Amino acid sequence: MDNLVERFLRYVSFDTQSNGANEQCPSTEGQRVLAQQIESELRELGLSDVILDDNSYISARLPSNVDFDVPAIGFVAHMDTAPDASGKDVKPQVVDNYQGGKIVLGDSGEVLTPSQYPDLDKLHGQSLITTDGTTLLGADNKAGIAEIITAVAYLKANPQIQHGDICIGFTPDEEIGRGANLFDVERFGAKWAYTIDGGPVGELEYENFNAASAKVICHGVNVHPGTAKNKMVNAINMAAQFQLLMPSEETPECTEGYEGFYHLNSMTGAVAKAELSYIIRDFDRDGLESRKAFMQAQADKLNSQLTNGHVELEISDSYYNMREMVEPYPHIIDIAKQAMIDCDVEPNIKPIRGGTDGARLSFMGLPCPNIFTGGYNFHGIHEFVSIDGMKQAVKVIVKIAENTAKRPE
Structure with missing residues (x-):
């Protein structure tokens, strides 16, 4: 957990807005630069099969540490940020032990208020990371990237936690609807996966528009x-x-x-x-x-x-709605739901009023529901993320890996 916030703040410093007007993949050079940074970090962690392809898709694997059969599972997040607001020169600010009331966003004149964003009333005592009011933050989906890598690093450092193969993948251009276009499901190697691309703590989603x-x-x-x-x-x-x-x-x-x-x-x-x-x-x-x-x-x-x-x-x-591709495999949802309960997180199963890479991946043969990141107000200058929520996401990822190894295939 010590490196979670540091990772996240490092990733948001990269300008990775996607550009729907550019047909190349990735659609912006900043995504390629971040991908190279992430590849280097995964190699330093000692993960296996680290691949950064020509289109800036990244995949890697933490090998199983058990001598019995456990299905390989995956975790996926995207590197780009939305074109709706600038992602350049992000200046995050940390609000420790939030106690309510408005949050002033730098010198921009912008504020976060509970009257406009009632979720703030549920976050008293938590530490938040906000923008300075001039850019989006990038928690969508760099919080997911930081959480996945932190969870995998934790599993690697704690081999007493049993798990099967853990496959991780990071995609470009999700925000412009292309994140799954060139995703190599066969090479990825997982039986099912979870996108870590949701919002408030507890979100578990397997339906989308x-x-x-x-x-x-x-x-x-x-x-x-x-x-x-x-x-x-x-x-x-x-x-x-x-x-x-x-x-x-x-x-x-x-x-x-x-x-x-x-x-x-x-x-x-x-x-x-x-x-x-x-x-x-x-x-x-x-x-x-x-x-x-x-x-x-x-x-x-x-x-x-x-x-x-x-x-x-x-x-x-x-x-299309991933529900028809996920419902035939209820254990995928059950494992995630139980992992949240085990981590003292109340599951909030709800439809995604949007889409994720997981929707497309589910129709490509990789059932892939979505899990929370702890972020709020994505795609705009009022975006923020709860550090406490990010830590809970890491714990849930670890627990999913552990609980999968406890279930017969």
Whole structure:
């Protein structure tokens, strides 16, 4: 545990934002630099089969220390941070023994308050790491990386704890939906795995959204505004009309639990052409198909009202709900749940209102539910992580390894 926070603070100093506009892997050079740092650390720890491939995927193995058959299990985290906020020059600040009230974030003028983030009221007496209010922190998912490596180092230093093969893997570009694209499941070698990519302590998730992305391209007609009557078709206005056709109550800010949504996450435009980018989410596969059909109906409706110009809709699926791939193997959840109970952590089994590498990996033959990191408010300048929560994540990882060795395959 002594090196846990030190590791985490070292990793967040690397600028590893992913970039969806770059088709290369990794999409940013900073991820490659961090991958090289992690590879060096894993070799120093003396792990086996340490591999850093050309696309900056990292894998390694802590060999079994028992003479009976134990299924190999894995732990996975991602190196990139979200494009939603800057990850450059992160200046973390440690708040020891938080006793409530607001937390001032550096000199930025930004604050964390319990009124806006009620989870703070549950963290009195804990030590927190926050941002300085100018960048995200990177706990998503560098906390997961630090926790996995710390747990493996602990297991290696304490051979009296019996375990089978422990496979670890770190991926690039998860935040832009590509983390599992080039993951070599066969080489990884685990029967199942856990992503360490969740939030508050106790989270255990094996359901996630079915996901698609949609692009609405509005093609207008540009004419000099002085002679535009009955000629100009303003693509920006077309885009605005399309958004007004979308259900205002089915957005991220209006939904929770198992409720799906449409999310307009970016828009660009000029008179001749405008584009709207959406993500579509639903826990039910049929629900996702219904949402896609609804968007197509709105595009058709708008096109029927236009005499010039037209609306084009492009939709592509991103990932699916891992539940159907994990539920046939209930022992995977049972082991994680019992490990939390053994570590005095109350399991909170809930759906992920998002996705992880584990969703894609589950459909690639590696069932892979998700476990907490102790982090909060991911993807923004108010992100923070509980040091106490990070320590509990390490203990749960160790206990999963230990409990797996106690169960017959």
